[in-house]
Amino acid sequence: MKAIIQQDTDNPSSLELTEVDTPTIKKGEVLIEVKAAGVNRADLLQAKGHYPPPEGASEVIGLEISGVIADAGDSDFEQGQEVAALLAGGGYAEYVAVPKGQVMRLPEGFSFEHAAAVVEVACTVWSNLVMEAGLKEGQTILIHGGGGGIGTFAIQVAKALGAKVAVTAGSKQKLDRCRELGADILINYKEQDFAEELKNQCDVILDIIGAKYLKQNLKALAKDGHLVTIGLQGGTKEDLNLGIVLAKRLTLQGTTLRSRGTQAKAEIVAATVDNIWPMLEDGRVKHSLHATFPLAQAADAHETLESGEVTGTLVLTV
Amino acid sequence: MKAIIQQDTDNPSSLELTEVDTPTIKKGEVLIEVKAAGVNRADLLQAKGHYPPPEGASEVIGLEISGVIADAGDSDFEQGQEVAALLAGGGYAEYVAVPKGQVMRLPEGFSFEHAAAVVEVACTVWSNLVMEAGLKEGQTILIHGGGGGIGTFAIQVAKALGAKVAVTAGSKQKLDRCRELGADILINYKEQDFAEELKNQCDVILDIIGAKYLKQNLKALAKDGHLVTIGLQGGTKEDLNLGIVLAKRLTLQGTTLRSRGTQAKAEIVAATVDNIWPMLEDGRVKHSLHATFPLAQAADAHETLESGEVTGTLVLTV
Numbered sequence: 001m002k003a004i005i006q007q008d009t010d011n012p013s014s015l016e017l018t019e020v021d022t023p024t025i026k027k028g029e030v031l032i033e034v035k036a037a038g039v040n041r042a043d044l045l046q047a048k049g050h051y052p053p054p055e056g057a058s059e060v061i062g063l064e065i066s067g068v069i070a071d072a073g074d075s076d077f078e079q080g081q082e083v084a085a086l087l088a089g090g091g092y093a094e095y096v097a098v099p100k101g102q103v104m105r106l107p108e109g110f111s112f113e114h115a116a117a118v119v120e121v122a123c124t125v126w127s128n129l130v131m132e133a134g135l136k137e138g139q140t141i142l143i144h145g146g147g148g149g150i151g152t153f154a155i156q157v158a159k160a161l162g163a164k165v166a167v168t169a170g171s172k173q174k175l176d177r178c179r180e181l182g183a184d185i186l187i188n189y190k191e192q193d194f195a196e197e198l199k200n201q202c203d204v205i206l207d208i209i210g211a212k213y214l215k216q217n218l219k220a221l222a223k224d225g226h227l228v229t230i231g232l233q234g235g236t237k238e239d240l241n242l243g244i245v246l247a248k249r250l251t252l253q254g255t256t257l258r259s260r261g262t263q264a265k266a267e268i269v270a271a272t273v274d275n276i277w278p279m280l281e282d283g284r285v286k287h288s289l290h291a292t293f294p295l296a297q298a299a300d301a302h303e304t305l306e307s308g309e310v311t312g313t314l315v316l317t318v
Numbered sequence: 319m320k321a322i323i324q325q326d327t328d329n330p331s332s333l334e335l336t337e338v339d340t341p342t343i344k345k346g347e348v349l350i351e352v353k354a355a356g357v358n359r360a361d362l363l364q365a366k367g368h369y370p371p372p373e374g375a376s377e378v379i380g381l382e383i384s385g386v387i388a389d390a391g392d393s394d395f396e397q398g399q400e401v402a403a404l405l406a407g408g409g410y411a412e413y414v415a416v417p418k419g420q421v422m423r424l425p426e427g428f429s430f431e432h433a434a435a436v437v438e439v440a441c442t443v444w445s446n447l448v449m450e451a452g453l454k455e456g457q458t459i460l461i462h463g464g465g466g467g468i469g470t471f472a473i474q475v476a477k478a479l480g481a482k483v484a485v486t487a488g489s490k491q492k493l494d495r496c497r498e499l500g501a502d503i504l505i506n507y508k509e510q511d512f513a514e515e516l517k518n519q520c521d522v523i524l525d526i527i528g529a530k531y532l533k534q535n536l537k538a539l540a541k542d543g544h545l546v547t548i549g550l551q552g553g554t555k556e557d558l559n560l561g562i563v564l565a566k567r568l569t570l571q572g573t574t575l576r577s578r579g580t581q582a583k584a585e586i587v588a589a590t591v592d593n594i595w596p597m598l599e600d601g602r603v604k605h606s607l608h609a610t611f612p613l614a615q616a617a618d619a620h621e622t623l624e625s626g627e628v629t630g631t632l633v634l635t636v
Contacts, residue, residue, distance in 0.1 A: 210560045210564075211560055214558070214560070229560060229563065229564060230564075232560055232561065232564060235560075236559055236560045236561035237557055237558070237559050237560070237561075238557070238558055238560070239555055239556070239557060239558070240532070240555070240556055240557070240558035241554055241555050242528045242529055242532070242547060242550055242553075242554045242555070242556070242572055243550065243554035243555075245547065245570070245571075245572030246528075246547060246548075246550060246572035246573065246574055247572075247574075247577075248572075249571075249572060249573045249574065249577065249578070250571070250572055251569060251570070251571040252563070252569070252570045252571070253563075253567075253568070253569040253570070254560055254563030254564035254565075254566075254567060254568055255564065255567045256564055256565075256567065259565075259567065260567070
């Protein structure tokens with residue numbers, strides 16, 4: 001089969017379609033004929049050699065796909081069934097083998113292209129906001145990077161849950177977009193100190209920054225507050241004052257979706273389909289495609305995502 | 319009524335029996351005639367002025383008692399019923415008013431003296447090991463200060479849950495005691511580096527040290543590991559490497575029992591009675607009294623606890 005493998009990490013744009021062996025399925029896996037593959041920032045990192053696949057995962061780039069079941073293995077799926085899947089890798093390809101717990105139905109009314117683009121963000125947002133941080137109706141959540149792919153999705157899910165939503169972003173344009181999606185408190189981090197604005201108010205913070213925001217996040221958290229860090233765009237090392245952590249009974253958690261085990265991913269996929277798919281189907285959560293590229297033009301898709309001029313998700317079609 | 323109030327924090331031993339107003343109960347509270355009051359390290363801190371009571375709590379020292387219901391208020395308890403209670407303060411006294419959710423039955427076969435001494439440690443251990451850190455059968459827990467009051471209790475509860483238990487302590491004598499209670503891995507922190515011995519192995523760490531152990535704790539935690547810090551004997555400030563936190567998907571949590579709200583305490587008390595009382599009643603968890611003192615001799619009890627020569631709990635009798 002044909003697949004995209006990065007063979008020269010010094011040249012991230014050298015992604016080329018290569019002939020590789022079609023994967024064979026192991027116990028508990030299904031084989032999917034890929035119709036569309038979502039493009040994620042983690043793919044850009046992997047193309048640069050900064051985000052190697054977890055042990056045992058495919059060398060092929062790609063964390064989310066849609067397609068049809070080519071071999072149902074020992075699963076309850078049927079050959080030909082239309083599905084989407086969360087992957088540890090292997091999505092930029094004609095076929096991919098996936099643990100059956102990571103395979104899910106398409107949201108009703110969603111095309112292959114659109115479904116492929118929503119899996120990773122939906123699983124990331126549901127697992128972190130609800131399964132880890134326990135966000136509940138009436139609580140206040142602060143979402144950093146409110147204008148980004150995860151941020152825009154998280155705002156809508158948090159509002160659907162009945163939470164009060166604060167966001168940070170770096171431009172009026174992005175903050176206007178956050179307001180349209182339902183955000184209640186808009187903070188331009190270039191002009192305002194979010195910790196001062198939200199001192200002791202945040203029950204949950206969804207953080208993609210890390211070290212640079214750690215002290216401010218601690219200040220912004222309310223008693224029993226929960227900080228979930230899923231990205232380290234602002235570095236890794238910072239002083240921690242455990243006196244504040246104890247006095248406010250805080251929880252600081254770091255996590256990544258991709259590195260999790262098969263069992264954990266299956267639980268996340270099941271909960272995401274149960275909770276987020278209905279939100280997508282009745283329009284409480286909107287998700288937009290920015291553009292589609294043929295699989296062979298993966299390098300162009302990466303350049304477009306890298307450029308930062310993207311307001312929705314990019315998808316490769318196979 | 320008579321009660322112990324610290325009026326001179328420069329002289330921790332000046333604790334004297336004073337005449338104060340008998341407390342009146344508010345909605346949702348019961349009045350208990352105190353028979354025995356447990357003595358905790360937090361009481362020593364409060365006597366030195368270092369641990370002021372939470373807002374709205376009694377100025378009277380004392381976090382756990384047993385006694386009989388003097389006024390059941392709007393609760394389902396009955397006047398004269400023998401009970402124990404978890405307090406935000408007010409225990410070193412003839413009467414105390416307590417939110418009804420913090421009042422519990424005595425463990426079967428327990429005297430007033432013994433019951434008064436077990437409330438705080440049992441609630442601390444159950445809430446942190448299970449309700450916060452989610453300790454499960456087959457997991458590995460590291461308990462710092464294994465020879466102390468919380469440590470010896472936590473070892474037994476963790477073993478009763480089917481966990482593998484590692485402990486740190488500073489003497490062979492204390493480690494021998496930990497082994498008798500069931501600890502599987504014994505580490506003398508004066509001679510060994512626990513992080514090296516337990517690298518990537520601990521699903522849960524119960525920590526009373528804080529900053530001084532933070533880096534080692536992160537190293538000792540397994541993937542998805544959970545560090546619960548409930549004391550800061552080793553300071554408050556330390557560098558944190560969030561790269562490790564994300565890569566291992568760690569949770570770092572700080573908490574104190576006393577500062578929690580009424581609802582949270584009621585949930586903890588209910589779960590503790592459901593889970594720990596049976597362990598005390600059938601002997602899976604043993605708990606010993608070191609000595610009893612009359613209420614008027616609270617200062618002597620504090621001096622004895624301060625001396626460090628205590629292998630069980632101290633109780634004041636009223």
